[in-house]
Amino acid sequence: MGTLEARTITQALGRMGVSDWPTESRTCVEHGEFKSTKTPGGWTDCPTCNDIRMREAEAERQRVEAAERRQQIADKLLGRAAIPPRFADRSLESYVASTPGAKNALAVATAYANAFEAMLADGSSLIFCGGVGTGKTHLAIGIARRVIDREMVAVFTSVLGAVRSVKETYRKGSDISEEQAIDRLIEPDLLILDEVGVQFGSDTEKMIMFEIINGRYEAVKPTILISNLAVKELETFIGERAFDRLREGGGRVVVFDWPSHRKQA
Structure with missing residues (x-):
């Protein structure tokens, strides 16, 4: 008793x-x-x-x-x-690094995720660019999961989705302003922008992209950009100013130049 x-x-x-x-x-x-x-x-x-x-x-x-x-x-x-269902089970641990380049990309992603508090303090971003099917989105989502495990906010969206969410405010009767829509993309501790270069790239879309990247830069918030474009093509597409913002604070570019995992499958 x-x-x-x-x-x-x-x-x-x-x-x-x-x-x-x-x-x-x-x-x-x-x-x-x-x-x-x-x-x-x-x-x-x-x-x-x-x-x-x-x-x-x-x-x-x-x-x-x-x-x-x-x-x-x-x-x-x-x-x-907002991780898409197709990628819901992706993690750094499940990434198969079968080439030296893939092993380096995994090492960079793991180090970034493990030191995210420092990345957040410095606003350090990442750019993943290169061929399709090489695991860029997989690694970015793996980083997001580590960030979430630390009870911080990570948001995944395509550039098209981000731009569309801002352009929706242009219609009559919108509940929020353009500034508020952009602020929602600046607020998260980590923002992952996928499929950069897929959209048409009008002047309006490029301006929205710059506002998001620059807003996060000024707020010292890390961003991960994912693109199938080559480095120079990506810089041209998003603009030199936006590209430079992503490189400041220790930002890194990782080139995924090995064969597609999808073709191997």
């Missing part, structure tokens, strides 16, 4: 006028001699042992509750990340 249970019974019966409980001296192998009291539920155990068990049970309860809270937060952040 636990100390709390015995005490509760004793207090209850004490209020009924029953106060003379049989006691005897007993010895705990861990804590030595103690006074045991006979109650209707049986003889009480070592109070020190009972206190330890109660503290351990409370600590375990708090640990479980904390784990549940962390999982709820992770689920909420993962939902906000």
Whole structure:
């Protein structure tokens, strides 16, 4: 019987006028001699042992509750990340690096994810560019998952989706302004912009792209750009100013120039 249970019974019966409980001296192998009291539920155990068990049970309860809270937060952040179902199971651990270039890309992505707090402090970005099917999106989402595991906000979107969300504010009756739409893309700790170069690249779209990249640059927020374009083509497409913003603060360009994993499959 636990100390709390015995005490509760004793207090209850004490209020009924029953106060003379049989006691005897007993010895705990861990804590030595103690006074045991006979109650209707049986003889009480070592109070020190009972206190330890109660503290351990409370600590375990708090640990479980904390784990549940962390999982709820992770689920909420993962939902906000908007990772496409096709890539939902991607992680850094599941990336197959079969070439020297792929191994280097994985090493860069892993180091970036492991040191994301420092990347966030410096606003350090990444540019993944090169051939299709080489795992650029896979590694970017792997980084996002690590960021989410730290209870920070990572958001994945295509450039087309980002531009469309801003252009939606141009229609009459929009609930938010263009500035608010851009702010929503600046707010996350990490923003992943996929398929850079797929859209038509009108002057309006390029201006929106620059506003997003520059806004995150000024807010010291890391961005990961993913493109199938070559480095020079990408720089031309997004503009020299935007490209330079991404390179500042220790930003890196990783070229994915090995054969497509999809063709191998």
